[in-house]
Each structure stands twice: as structure tokens, then as C-alpha cells.
Amino acid sequence: MFVQIKNLKYQYSKSAKAVIDNFSLSIKKGEIVSILGESGSGKSTLLRLLVGLEMPSSGSISINENIIVDRHHFVQPEKRGIGIVFQDYALFPHMTVTKNIKYGLKKMSKMEKQKRVDEMLSLISLTEYQNRYPYELSGGQQQRVALARALAPAPSLLLFDEPFSNLDAHLQIKIRSELREILKHTNTTSIFVTHDQTDAVALADRIILLENGIVGNELLPSELESSNYMLKYRTGLRI
Template structure:
């Protein structure tokens, strides 16, 4: 039995569907993620799971209990679901201990104290019981917000853009920390984010959404190496789709020359396709038959990300190379393909 199951969910605003026929399952103890650009419907779907949005069609089940359908609506406070928000939502007038104990006040004082100590140790903030939220850093407040949500031992944890207010370097570190904490508590969770680095750092499975439709539900590795369509291919990781034409069962002709690999079923000769070229598929070398012109570069410390224009003057690709390989704008470079996975989309 899945810990969370969504079956053919439709959500409407003013008779207009904003979530279209979404189905997915998350097993106990796994961390899922709803990933996509702003306005794709990921937060709306999370709010429906929490109980803040009704469903027009389909059903949402937690374990073997239906919590949402057109005929069933379990109130949010009775769903045994915890939530962590981007702004933490800590009570500024309460100590850290009282913030954490807010959802477990039905327990005895000794049981509350034991759970508070356990969670503070879990989030590496032992001894912070008597402090107030304003005395903590943003990262520490985020961990306290997580501890408070974990205190009642919810069946499911929902995290809505929880690292959005943090700087880029801190986001990935916090994502890994929160993942470790959730795994230690064996808590099933769903993260909502537009940042794929957060998603990759934290989630076991990721659903990519576009315009209220689920494009693919898969592991991070599968999304990167086996995207279901052109949108997922371009949204996940950096890459460029270039035109190709099937030559035979294993080869495709492109502006980069011949590329080889397993082709989709039914790929007849002369069938037009698009080939996904990732920045790490290209190596810049001293001498090679393939040439390109540098038309853009971004310094990233250990690496340069180059934008290259191919001789057809139309096709552009990206190359990620060590920063000691420095090339000037307008310079002609030699390149080789090092493609471990051939990703093709119609």
C-alpha cells in the first residue's frame, strides 16, 4: 500500500481546470518532489493534498484512507500531515521549545520534553530550548520549523518552497540536511520547488509539471538521462535540442555529424528527430574534425560554460569545460562528442 496515492486528480477554479488528470504514488519513507516553472500548478496540487483545495475529480488517499474526492473532504487538521513553509511560520513570542511542542500539547510534560530533546538533537540544535526564533539564523529557523512539523509524527510531510528565502549555496546544503532528517525519522514527504538542484539533492522521485499536467514521474537519474519529452529534456539540466534525421537503426545525422545509440521504436530512415546535447557531452580538444565558434562564455570558478555556434550558423550547443581551457569570444575551437546516453525526442 502506497503512503500517498493520487488518482486522476482534476482541480478547477471557476469551472476552469488548472490541474489535469494527475496520478502518482509515493511509497512509505520516500521523498517525492513536484518540480516545474512558476504557474505550473505544483503548489495548487500540494494544497489539495494538505486539504486547502477541493478536488473536482479523482481521489487522494493517505495509506488506505481516502482524504479527498468530490464526495469526501477530511479537514486539514485531521489528515495527520505536517507542513513546512518558505517563511518558517514560527511563533516569534514563543521559545524554541514551545514552538516545537505546539502540536504535541496533548502529551504529558515529560513526554513533550523528551520529544523536544530528541528533535533538537536530530536537527543539531541541542541546548536551544530557551532561545527565541529571532536569535537564530535563517537556516536554524528552517530546521526548527521542520522539528515542529515532525513533532506529532505525521504520516506525510509537505514542504512548500522551504529554501526559497536562502541564498543559492545554502539551499543545496539545507536540502541535504533536511533529507537526512526526514530519512532518520522515516517520514514520507513531498517537496515543491522550481529549483532542480534542490530537487536532485533531496528527492527520491520527481514529478515535472507543465501547465497543470504531469509530464513525467521518475527518479532524478531517469529524468536526466531518459526524459519523456522535449519539455522535460530541456527543463532538466542544461542542454540543447538539435535537429536530426534517422539514417538507420542506430545512427542519426545532425549538424554535429553522425551520433549513434539506441533509437526509439518505429524510427524509420529519414524520420526527423531532435537530439539532446548536454554541456557535458562535448569536450573541447586541441585538434578534431568538428569545429565551432565561441559566441558566449560564463566563468563558474572551476569551469567555463561556453556557448558554441556550429558551422551551419544556426545550431548552437553548450560545453562545460575546466576553467584552464580558456577561449576568447569569436575563437574557433575543435570539439569531440562524449555521449554516454543518446537522448532522442520526436
């Protein structure tokens, strides 16, 4: 498997309960996995552990057979080759679209950087917007620029933290379809955390249910509608 998360645990020093407890997950190269759970289920903590903003209490994470964290190893965030698209896109307001995309490109010549930016602009269909600033773009366009910036360095793993929450319902439908198509076209291994069942079904190859930091069922998108998760959701029970 391309990504291996084994027995991951995260617990605050003064807390009796783990935020993430015995979390294990294997992901194939190019697979899109959605972590679905309510607020407080541990989704954001999991992302922070993956990207290296937190140190797990125990367990290990490896990507392409390279250990990035365990009892004896801790690879710094900037050396993990992991990209992330945030809820608010986190674009630099004083930079043009081109400069935002180019920002994460290191150890490339000027010509190589521009070639990569041109490829990303073509991929997200925003070539004609290359000299605009974020405030001149719609929410959907900002989302695509954030995706292009994350994809430009060719990350081993791409993480998404509820990236559609700031978009209106009509735009969410369009962006979901575009995002999945781009991720599949680039064969980008991705983890998408969300509380929204529609997002999970539209994007994922597999859905992992997370409750109080513990992995619940693993489902195909077609299985979610008839699952106990949806039954509890409809009846208002805590999931």
C-alpha cells in the same frame, strides 16, 4: 502504496481550464518525491489540495489506505495527519524554539511533550538553542526548527513548499544534505515542490515533472540532467 492520488482535478468555477488535471501519483512509505515545475504549473495548488485547504473538482487522495478526500469524503485539515514546511518557515516570533516545536503536540502529557521536544532538538542538533527566539537564529537554524515542529507530531505525510528559497546558495547546499538525512532517518514520507532542479536532484528519490497542472515525465534524480526538461530549460523554451 502508502499515498495514493488518483485522477485529481481542480478547476475554478468560472475557468475553462483546470489548474490540476487528471493528476495521479503513488508514493511508498518513507519515499521522498519532488514535484518539479515552473511558477504557475500547479505545484502550490497541489499542496493545498493535499493539506485540505481546497476541495478537488474530482479525484481522490488516500493515505495508508484511509480516504481523506473523494466525492463522498472530506477529512478536515487538522485531522489529516499532514505536516507542512512553508517557504517563510512560519515560526511564531513570540515563542522560543521549544515552544514552537511543542505547539503542534496535542493529547500528550507535559512530560511526553518535553520528551518529544528533546528528541526533535537532538535530531536537528539545536539542543543548546532551545530557549532562543526565532530572531536570534540564522536562516538555516530557523529552517531546522520549522522542520522539527512539522516532524514532532509524527505526520503521516510531510509537505515542503519551496523551503530553500530564502536561504543563500552556500547554506542551501548544507541544508539539503541535512534535510534528506533527517527524513530518511525518521522514515518520513514527503512531497517536496520546487522550481529548482538542484533541490529536486539533491533531495528526491523520484522527480515528477509538472506542466500546467498535468504530470509529465517521472524521472530518477540521475536522469534529470539529460532529460528534455533540462534541454528546454537551457534553450529558454517554455517548459
